[in-house]
Amino acid sequence: MRLIVSGGGTGGHIYPALALIEEVKKQEPDSEVLYIGSTRGLEKNIVPQRGIPFKELKIQGFKRSLSFENFKTIGLFLKSVRDSKKIIKQFKPDIVIGTGGYVSGAVVYAAHKLHIKTMIHEQNSIVGLTNRFLSRYVDKIGIAFKAAAEQFPQSKVVFVGNPRAQQAASVVSHFKWSEYGLKDDVPTVLIFGGSQGALKINESTIQAMQTFSKRRYQVLFVTGQNRYVDVKQELGKLQLGSNIVIKPYIANMPEMLPKVALIVGRAGATSLAEITAIGIPSILIPSPYVTADHQTKNAKSLVDNGAALMITEDDLNAKTLVENIDQLMHDKDKRESMAKQSKAIGVPDAATRLYQVMRSVIND
Known part of the structure; x- marks a missing residue:
């Protein structure tokens, strides 16, 4: 399997992604994995320490109030989509999965535009803005809380739990x-x-x-x-x-x-x-x-x-x-x-x- 994973900002998005990568390597040891994160998030330090190839994008989240920064955010998002397309074309993944955080929005959306199979994973019971946006484009949606199902297109939702749980257990x-x-x-x-x-x-x-x-x-x-x-x-x-x-x-x-x-x-x-x-x-x-x-x-x-x-x-x-x-x-x-x-x-x-x-x- 050739897999691109994107998720960042907080450990809540990063550690489930790392748990998934660990499982993929266990199931298919010859798999090639690339992690795409942001220049600002914790993933920039955490992921490379695990020996996982890492690419970074300069991107930021939207402000919830009216702000000039949101115009900058849109510009960074569009550039990140273009940069993601270049990375995806070079890596040639079988699938791209996003685990949350604004960086995954650009990466998964870019994969969809390139007709690559896509998934997202939502860890919380209330769906984040990035995953709400991506839900209309992806092939499947994994959820960790059953309460999240009603916030997504029903035909795409699969209850899987949080991958981090398997490491703990x-x-x-x-x-x-x-x-x-x-x-x-x-x-x-x-x-x-x-x-x-x-x-x-x-x-x-x-x-x-x-x-x-x-x-x-x-x-x-x-x-x-x-x-x-x-x-x-x-x-x-x-x-x-x-x-x-x-x-x-x-x-x-x-x-x-x-x-x-x-x-x-x-x-x-x-x-x-x-x-x-x-x-x-x-x-x-x-x-x-x-x-x-x-x-x-x-x-x-x-x-x-x-x-x-x-x-x-x-x-x-x-x-x-x-x-x-x-x-x-x-x-x-x-x-x-x-x-x-x-x-x-x-x-x-x-x-x-x-x-x-x-x-x-x-x-x-």
């Missing part, structure tokens, strides 16, 4: 809490606002720390690399219990997750794919700062199935955080029930499913 964990100075036989809650941290989650957790120090369960608080120093300074005067550990970042998160009794964090598509693939009860605090409030819709898909609790950012404070965590950490049966429901939602073979749909498009 396949990890064999040898992790022990003793590596962090905690006890291996005590249930542990992970509070994690993302790699950069989340200010409101951090503030509420800091205010709750003295209460957590009196609990029998353990707390691993991951602040985000950019916020760690500030958090440590704020907590510097407090006497914390031995059941509390604070870290800026966790490099081996996939290995740790199977050992977590409860996770508290945002409701991004990649996080939820990992949580449900493994089957972890969760307390979700959707970010209100994302497009179309899609994290709230993502979170509700778990809450409605009894797999998670949800606290809105407006309702989040030390009191609500402690109450919700206590509710689950003091009730093992409830956690086990939620874990079962979480795993029932998960799609641990999502990358394989997406590969199979892609292969069927090529063969059609």
Whole structure:
């Protein structure tokens, strides 16, 4: 197979693409893959580190308000379409797939104009602008949340899950809490606002720390690399219990997750794919700062199935955080029930499913 993948801007678009590429290489080891990303996105650094050939386009997203920048955006888009056509003609792919982000708009649209088979993958329950635009042109659309189906042409939609889930489900964990100075036989809650941290989650957790120090369960608080120093300074005067550990970042998160009794964090598509693939009860605090409030819709898909609790950012404070965590950490049966429901939602073979749909498009 000769495959072009395009997706960028955030890890939510990039990591599912990388999981798909891994599966393609597993199924068809002789495959040739090219990744097309943007000059601005995280993919510029992440993808080449994986040894995947990478081409970049200078492109940017639209402003949601009236702005002169949008005229520049249109110009960059049209140029990126022309540049994409040149790359596609040189590479001669069997199929081009976009995993989201504005760069994939130019690449997949260019492939369509050249009569190349095309697909997109939508990770969220609310469809992004780029995938809305591309949906009229592509041959098939893979979705990770069933709620997204109604926002696309029905004849093109296939539910596949999020490819990142398959990587999470396949990890064999040898992790022990003793590596962090905690006890291996005590249930542990992970509070994690993302790699950069989340200010409101951090503030509420800091205010709750003295209460957590009196609990029998353990707390691993991951602040985000950019916020760690500030958090440590704020907590510097407090006497914390031995059941509390604070870290800026966790490099081996996939290995740790199977050992977590409860996770508290945002409701991004990649996080939820990992949580449900493994089957972890969760307390979700959707970010209100994302497009179309899609994290709230993502979170509700778990809450409605009894797999998670949800606290809105407006309702989040030390009191609500402690109450919700206590509710689950003091009730093992409830956690086990939620874990079962979480795993029932998960799609641990999502990358394989997406590969199979892609292969069927090529063969059609």
